[in-house]
Amino acid sequence: MDLLPTEGSEEASRHFLQEIVNILLAYMCKLFKRSTKVLDFHHPHQLKEGLEGFTLELSDQPENLEQLLVDCRDTLKYGVKTGHPRFFNQLSSGLDIIGLAGEWLTSTANTNMFTYEISPVFILMEEVVLRKMMDMLGWSNEEGDGIFCPGGTVSNLYSVLLARYHFFPEVKSRGMSAIPRLAMFTSSHSHYSIQKSAAVLGIGTENVLLVKCDERGKMIPGELESSIASAKDRGLYPFYVSATAGTTVYGAFDPLNDIADICERHGLWMHVDAAWGGGLLMSKRHRVKLQGIDRSSSVTWNPHKMMGVPLQCATLLVRKKVSLNFECNQLCAEYLFQPDKHYDTSYDTGDKTIQCGRHVDVFKLWLMWKAKGMEGFESQINKCLENAEYLFDKLKNRTDFLLVFESKPEHSNVCFWYLPHSLRNLPPGCERDKKLHAVAPKIKAKMMEEGLTMIGYQPLGNKVNFFRCVFSNSATQREDVDFLLDEIVRLGHDL
Amino acid sequence: MDLLPTEGSEEASRHFLQEIVNILLAYMCKLFKRSTKVLDFHHPHQLKEGLEGFTLELSDQPENLEQLLVDCRDTLKYGVKTGHPRFFNQLSSGLDIIGLAGEWLTSTANTNMFTYEISPVFILMEEVVLRKMMDMLGWSNEEGDGIFCPGGTVSNLYSVLLARYHFFPEVKSRGMSAIPRLAMFTSSHSHYSIQKSAAVLGIGTENVLLVKCDERGKMIPGELESSIASAKDRGLYPFYVSATAGTTVYGAFDPLNDIADICERHGLWMHVDAAWGGGLLMSKRHRVKLQGIDRSSSVTWNPHKMMGVPLQCATLLVRKKVSLNFECNQLCAEYLFQPDKHYDTSYDTGDKTIQCGRHVDVFKLWLMWKAKGMEGFESQINKCLENAEYLFDKLKNRTDFLLVFESKPEHSNVCFWYLPHSLRNLPPGCERDKKLHAVAPKIKAKMMEEGLTMIGYQPLGNKVNFFRCVFSNSATQREDVDFLLDEIVRLGHDL
Numbered sequence: 001m002d003l004l005p006t007e008g009s010e011e012a013s014r015h016f017l018q019e020i021v022n023i024l025l026a027y028m029c030k031l032f033k034r035s036t037k038v039l040d041f042h043h044p045h046q047l048k049e050g051l052e053g054f055t056l057e058l059s060d061q062p063e064n065l066e067q068l069l070v071d072c073r074d075t076l077k078y079g080v081k082t083g084h085p086r087f088f089n090q091l092s093s094g095l096d097i098i099g100l101a102g103e104w105l106t107s108t109a110n111t112n113m114f115t116y117e118i119s120p121v122f123i124l125m126e127e128v129v130l131r132k133m134m135d136m137l138g139w140s141n142e143e144g145d146g147i148f149c150p151g152g153t154v155s156n157l158y159s160v161l162l163a164r165y166h167f168f169p170e171v172k173s174r175g176m177s178a179i180p181r182l183a184m185f186t187s188s189h190s191h192y193s194i195q196k197s198a199a200v201l202g203i204g205t206e207n208v209l210l211v212k213c214d215e216r217g218k219m220i221p222g223e224l225e226s227s228i229a230s231a232k233d234r235g236l237y238p239f240y241v242s243a244t245a246g247t248t249v250y251g252a253f254d255p256l257n258d259i260a261d262i263c264e265r266h267g268l269w270m271h272v273d274a275a276w277g278g279g280l281l282m283s284k285r286h287r288v289k290l291q292g293i294d295r296s297s298s299v300t301w302n303p304h305k306m307m308g309v310p311l312q313c314a315t316l317l318v319r320k321k322v323s324l325n326f327e328c329n330q331l332c333a334e335y336l337f338q339p340d341k342h343y344d345t346s347y348d349t350g351d352k353t354i355q356c357g358r359h360v361d362v363f364k365l366w367l368m369w370k371a372k373g374m375e376g377f378e379s380q381i382n383k384c385l386e387n388a389e390y391l392f393d394k395l396k397n398r399t400d401f402l403l404v405f406e407s408k409p410e411h412s413n414v415c416f417w418y419l420p421h422s423l424r425n426l427p428p429g430c431e432r433d434k435k436l437h438a439v440a441p442k443i444k445a446k447m448m449e450e451g452l453t454m455i456g457y458q459p460l461g462n463k464v465n466f467f468r469c470v471f472s473n474s475a476t477q478r479e480d481v482d483f484l485l486d487e488i489v490r491l492g493h494d495l
Numbered sequence: 496m497d498l499l500p501t502e503g504s505e506e507a508s509r510h511f512l513q514e515i516v517n518i519l520l521a522y523m524c525k526l527f528k529r530s531t532k533v534l535d536f537h538h539p540h541q542l543k544e545g546l547e548g549f550t551l552e553l554s555d556q557p558e559n560l561e562q563l564l565v566d567c568r569d570t571l572k573y574g575v576k577t578g579h580p581r582f583f584n585q586l587s588s589g590l591d592i593i594g595l596a597g598e599w600l601t602s603t604a605n606t607n608m609f610t611y612e613i614s615p616v617f618i619l620m621e622e623v624v625l626r627k628m629m630d631m632l633g634w635s636n637e638e639g640d641g642i643f644c645p646g647g648t649v650s651n652l653y654s655v656l657l658a659r660y661h662f663f664p665e666v667k668s669r670g671m672s673a674i675p676r677l678a679m680f681t682s683s684h685s686h687y688s689i690q691k692s693a694a695v696l697g698i699g700t701e702n703v704l705l706v707k708c709d710e711r712g713k714m715i716p717g718e719l720e721s722s723i724a725s726a727k728d729r730g731l732y733p734f735y736v737s738a739t740a741g742t743t744v745y746g747a748f749d750p751l752n753d754i755a756d757i758c759e760r761h762g763l764w765m766h767v768d769a770a771w772g773g774g775l776l777m778s779k780r781h782r783v784k785l786q787g788i789d790r791s792s793s794v795t796w797n798p799h800k801m802m803g804v805p806l807q808c809a810t811l812l813v814r815k816k817v818s819l820n821f822e823c824n825q826l827c828a829e830y831l832f833q834p835d836k837h838y839d840t841s842y843d844t845g846d847k848t849i850q851c852g853r854h855v856d857v858f859k860l861w862l863m864w865k866a867k868g869m870e871g872f873e874s875q876i877n878k879c880l881e882n883a884e885y886l887f888d889k890l891k892n893r894t895d896f897l898l899v900f901e902s903k904p905e906h907s908n909v910c911f912w913y914l915p916h917s918l919r920n921l922p923p924g925c926e927r928d929k930k931l932h933a934v935a936p937k938i939k940a941k942m943m944e945e946g947l948t949m950i951g952y953q954p955l956g957n958k959v960n961f962f963r964c965v966f967s968n969s970a971t972q973r974e975d976v977d978f979l980l981d982e983i984v985r986l987g988h989d990l
Contacts, residue, residue: 047616
């Protein structure tokens with residue numbers, strides 16, 4: 001059957017989209033029910049072979065609309081319900097209804113962020129939202145510029161790019177061979193994107209010096225200081241420090257003021273990767289953990305994590321207003337950015353980015369902000385952190401679980417081992433560790449097969465595989481936390 | 496009013512989303528009507544001051560759902576209707592109903608492409624779709640790997656990154672100071688993202704050598720050959736050529752086979768930027784223009800352009816199967832990519848990319864492919880190129896319009912000047928050029944104020960401002976082409 005833009009197909013198009021919406025509404029209502037499974041796991045080969053008529057293969061012939069509706073239902077059926085109250089697997093989770101409405105509108109508007117000409121409303125919304133976020137950082141009205149990026153890794157890459165350009169603008173035209181060998185610093189618990197940026201930008205991963213952390217996962221300022229000194233001794237040119245506000249695994253906050261002191265003393269660019277921790281700025285109770293962030297040169301902050309905005313929604317914020325962005329990334333493609341346009345072309349953001357076309361990621365956040373206000377985000381975030389405390393308190397009092405570090409969580413990450421019966425009487429040490437390392441993967445495998453909940457695990461440094469529980473879903477209640485622990489015990493006690 | 500996940504709010508949530516959908520369906524039906532304006536232009540300061548109660552500012556207090564619906568209506572009202580049959584402004588246009596349904600589902604699924612664990616269906620769909628696209632390139636089953644990227648500029652950046660790693664794997668850890676000074680080659684008509692990549696990667700824009708084109712905008716192979724020789728003479732290390740299949744302004748196709756011969760002779764990485772031209776591979780009639788693309792090392796191809804897929808949908812395809820991708824970008828973050836998972840972890844794509852989280856861009860394309868089959872894409876694309884020929888034929892026979900180059904368009908780009916009465920009797924030359932340069936901006940300004948159609952303009956090389964019309968919207972008919980020319984004449988004749 002023909003759809004729009006074919007003439008006379010209005011009714012058919014409305015009907016088809018309404019059918020899709022009915023499927024999505026049914027999915028959404030089911031999603032939040034605890035009787036619904038989080039996932040219906042199948043191995044890649046099973047899905048590829050086709051399950052109950054659901055085939056991923058594409059033929060040259062068109063399918064009819066009825067078949068497409070079936071395919072849509074199946075796509076959701078075999079997917080993972082990241083919005084489920086018992087999905088604890090990722091820093092991004094939940095499904096915000098207002099944010100979802102925002103995404104539906106965004107895709108219907110189907111436009112591109114490079115110029116004001118074709119995105120007047122979204123370009124201005126971006127400015128408004130970024131300004132709000134910069135206010136939260138504590139930057140004055142005279143400071144601050146920013147951009148929405150396709151994920152926090154790209155935001156972090158921008159920060160290194162901008163810092164390099166700040167110190168050595170000639171690098172843009174002449175390349176790295178025209179400048180000294182650079183050194184970057186970040187903590188051993190930081191996100192791997194800092195190293196990735198060094199690889200991409202031609203700085204080299206070995207010139208990223210990983211600064212030691214304390215037991216809690218926080219960068220030790222004295223170690224940063226000595227790391228800078230030893231880089232200088234080796235003939236490197238230190239220029240950039242990335243502090244982390246909310247590490248991926250432990251949820252730790254680096255001591256930003258101490259790091260800012262060191263950066264000021266040595267004249268370094270201070271970036272804060274607050275992709276995960278930035279959301280805490282919305283909470284009067286928790287924002288103290290980011291004290292000193294106002295002194296940074298740039299900040300990564302992903303509203304798609306702690307603020308519950310649908311994927312993707314990530315930002316880079318830069319303190320120097322003078323559009324460092326523009327100079328650094330500008331190439332003045334005249335076919336897009338004509339200086340002789342009849343409107344204020346400072347709103348054409350395309351030359352600010354390393355992208356050309358750019359997806360509209362702002363609208364859903366703008367709409368959520370309208371709907372919730374600061375207070376809505378605040379209570380949502382406080383609740384996630386309360387869930388973390390609740391889990392922490394439970395674990396503290398149990399002998400079958402072991403905390404990875406003893407102190408109260410700063411963010412919503414809680415890291416722990418489960419000790420099956422067989423391990424409980426072994427003394428700490430190599431032998432127990434070896435066995436313990438295999439516990440989390442085994443439980444996770446069973447957990448995915450059964451599909452009632454999901455939680456991630458990983459090793460870190462000299463610590464063998466442990467579970468990391470994170471809370472970013474406002475659907476999650478205490479009963480879900482209880483359920484998670486019961487489920488781990490059920491699946492793991494006889495390992 | 497409370498929405499999900501609050502208990503008892505199912506009906507309210509359904510109702511709210513249904514209201515949003517009603518707004519979107521009304522927008523969509525209006526969009527394709529020729530009586531609808533393409534845009535309702537306002538200057539940035541006007542929109543910022545607030546129009547008829549539409550305020551972009553965010554307050555700390557929540558708004559009610561009724562107000563949000565009004566905001567959504569206003570957001571669409573003051574936006575640009577990029578799907579309108581008379582929107583000729585950008586390489587991406589149109590609004591595909593199936594693709595739109597795909598996007599709505601994608602945002603409802605709200606997941607992330609980094610692991611099979613949380614995106615089993617989408618990860619496998621990506622493999623299926625990319626394989627299909629690689630088949631179209633003429634790569635065998637033993638060849639080919641790929642990834643969806645946030646836009647063609649990032650795809651192009653990947654290609655340079657992969658090429659550099661291919662020749663100098665040590666650059667990843669040791670940086671650019673450990674390797675020779677590199678030289679890259681692309682045509683003077685190529686997309687600026689190639690230079691941007693050089694800036695980002697630390698190669699430097701001055702080491703991107705712009706090879707001369709013929710009158711038609713195609714790279715001259717002999718010029719490439721001599722450019723390579725002169726780079727070597729200057730002590731540079733040539734490693735990468737980006738040929739363009741469908742240039743941004745002229746829609747020209749570089750002679751791929753000739754360029755492949757040169758690349759083979761000199762042992763260079765041959766990339767083809769087919770962001771715009773790749774779609775022609777879907778057409779038996781037009782795919783001949785990309786002959787030789789099978790010999791490339793990598794290809795950028797954006798389905799969000801000529802294939803009419805909603806924004807964003809862009810790919811990078813790499814011929815060498817051995818997961819060059821992986822080695823180049825891998826950093827093995829164990830918290831995401833655990834080797835001890837119970838499924839085949841080669842499906843965890845996160846380590847293939849320079850991103851970490853990655854938006855799901857495949858589903859809408861997969862669904863469109865199911866709905867249309869190859870033949871659906873083919874007829875859509877053929878029609879766009881027929882529209883271009885129709886415009887070209889009309890312009891050829893008019894004295895008030897002047898073609899920028901005389902030959903028949905290869906792609907759907909048609910480039911031309913409009914000569915107002917006052918210029919028609921001036922001889923070609925500096926004086927006329929000076930006046931002509933101001934014509935397109937003036938017409939465009941009036942055109943946007945009136946809002947009935949939109950077309951882009953730009954200067955290029957020594958050519959003063961000219962219009963570039965592009966066709967990628969299957970809603971566009973010959974009557975719209977007629978309308979465009981009439982409108983230009985109406986707005987410009989007395990300039």
